[in-house]
Amino acid sequence: MLFAKKIAPSCAYCRRGKAVSQETILCRKKGVTTADGSCGWFRYDPLKRVPPRPVAPDFSRFDDADFTL
DSSP states (O other): OTTOSSOOOOGGGBTTEEESSSSEEEETTTEEEETTOOOTTOOBOTTTOOOOOOOOOOOTTOOGGGGOO
């Protein structure tokens, strides 16, 4: 759920942070931090959060008879 009421704080999707690399965030309040870190200044920015990719469906358990009328 992208817009949940209780979001676990993370510098990766904080309004005050800017990504320098995949693991490094430049925070206006704390300086250079890790992406999984957080602090009391956390403000959630939903546009920075990347949702997980959906799982690809597994059609291997079906055969041709399942797709005929």
